[in-house]
Amino acid sequence: xxxxxxxxxxxxxxxxxxxxxxxxxxxxxxxxxxxxxxxxxxxxxxxxxxxxxxxxxxxxxxxxxxxxxxxxxxxxxxxxxxxxxxxxxxxxxxxxxxxxxxxxxxxxxxxxxxxxxxxxxxxxxxxxxxxxxxxxxxxxxxx
Amino acid sequence: xxxxxxxxxxxxxxxxxxxxxxxxxxxxxxxxxxxxxxxxxxxxxxxxxxxxxxxxxxxxxxxxxxxxxxxxxxxxxxxxxxxxxxxxxxxxxxxxxxxxxxxxxxxxxxxxxxxxxxxxxxxxxxxxxxxxxxxxxxxx
Numbered sequence: 001x002x003x004x005x006x007x008x009x010x011x012x013x014x015x016x017x018x019x020x021x022x023x024x025x026x027x028x029x030x031x032x033x034x035x036x037x038x039x040x041x042x043x044x045x046x047x048x049x050x051x052x053x054x055x056x057x058x059x060x061x062x063x064x065x066x067x068x069x070x071x072x073x074x075x076x077x078x079x080x081x082x083x084x085x086x087x088x089x090x091x092x093x094x095x096x097x098x099x100x101x102x103x104x105x106x107x108x109x110x111x112x113x114x115x116x117x118x119x120x121x122x123x124x125x126x127x128x129x130x131x132x133x134x135x136x137x138x139x140x141x142x143x
Numbered sequence: 144x145x146x147x148x149x150x151x152x153x154x155x156x157x158x159x160x161x162x163x164x165x166x167x168x169x170x171x172x173x174x175x176x177x178x179x180x181x182x183x184x185x186x187x188x189x190x191x192x193x194x195x196x197x198x199x200x201x202x203x204x205x206x207x208x209x210x211x212x213x214x215x216x217x218x219x220x221x222x223x224x225x226x227x228x229x230x231x232x233x234x235x236x237x238x239x240x241x242x243x244x245x246x247x248x249x250x251x252x253x254x255x256x257x258x259x260x261x262x263x264x265x266x267x268x269x270x271x272x273x274x275x276x277x278x279x280x281x282x283x
Contacts, residue, residue: 004189006219021262028267031274040278042185044224045254046147052230052252058242065234075217077149077251082187088194095198096205109198110212112219113190123164131171139183140279142226 002041002114003083003091009049009076010103014069016048019102026099034083039094043081074108088113145184145253146225146233152192152218153245157211159191169241181226182236188221216247224253 019027034040047053053068070076085091088111095111117129124132150156162170177183189195192210199206212218227233233250240248256268263271 002187004187018259018262021264024259024262024267028270028274031278032270035274035277040274042278043275044145044147047252047254047258049249049251052144052146052250054230054234054250056234056237056248056250058240058246058248059244061244063238063240072217075214077219080147080222088196092196092198092207095196098198098200100200100203103200105200105202107200109200110192110195111198112192112195115188115190115221119190120161120167123161123167125164125167128164128167128171131175135171135174135178135183138178139185142181142184 001085001087001091002116003085003088004112004114005081005083005091005095005098006077006110006112007045007079007081007102008108008110009073009078010106010108011073012103013078014048014050014073014076016051023099023101026101030097030099031081033097034081034094039083039085041082041084043079045079046077049076082114144227144229145255146227146230147251147253148223148225148233148237149219149249149251150188150221150223151247151249152215152220154215156189156220157191157193157215157218159193166241173239173241176239177223177225177236180236184224184226186221186223189219192218 031040031043050069055066056063083091083094091111095109098109117124174183192212195210197208225233237248256263
């Protein structure tokens with residue numbers, strides 16, 4: 001099963017503070033441990049909501065765009081790590097090993113399970129399922 | 144440049160309501176257009192937060208709080224990762240997305256290696272590239 005570890009934003013990430021050399025190095029070691037265990041699928045950090053961020057709301061089929069920054073820091077996300085594990089417990093074990101110096105020891109993380117093709121049932125018709133698998137392959141080839 | 148398109152959670156997504164066949168079809172066609180244009184790199188949907196957890200760190204303490212989480216507007220229901228030339232191009236694609244009323248999305252730019260400056264030494268940069276290439280090669 002796949003899980004996403006969401007690293008919530010804080011005042012520093014929203015201010016665009018770059019990680020220290022120590023944090024970069026600890027994060028790399030953590031990523032490497034997850035890769036060696038065959039767990040990590042992807043990961044990325046997001047720029048502050050002021051740098052390129054926008055919100056889009058649909059009403060009557062029409063989108064309205066509001067540019068960042070957004071004030072509610074605790075509602076924002078600063079990064080994602082996508083993992084593949086055997087159980088939710090295993091996922092939690094990996095989350096516990098997140099580098100403790102991140103966020104000066106007070107980092108807030110959220111773990112969420114990712115939908116997979118078999119979760120969709122009959123609505124996910126064979127043609128749609130095939131199209132989805134095909135698109136995934138082509139999208140991944142570009143990455 | 145890469146952007147993450149975050150689909151915010153709604154009452155339906157948090158209740159675990161699955162998309163109709165019509166929406167799955169529309170979304171499949173939209174994804175197909177994104178792939179054809181070379182924009183789509185990845186995308187995933189998330190189960191409701193009732194299956195999720197939050198972890199708080201304090202010194203050596205790790206506290207797990209199981210979901211569900213009540214603040215629906217703080218939650219995420221899914222994301223896309225796009226490669227585009229500008230924020231405007233990302234917004235143009237978003238305008239074509241097959242979403243109903245009330246759906247809220249957030250567009251956020253992704254950090255690239257060049258953004259990290261001197262903290263990302265040549266050795267770390269090399270390691271990062273190796274590690275991420277290995278991770279992505281595992282992806283279906």
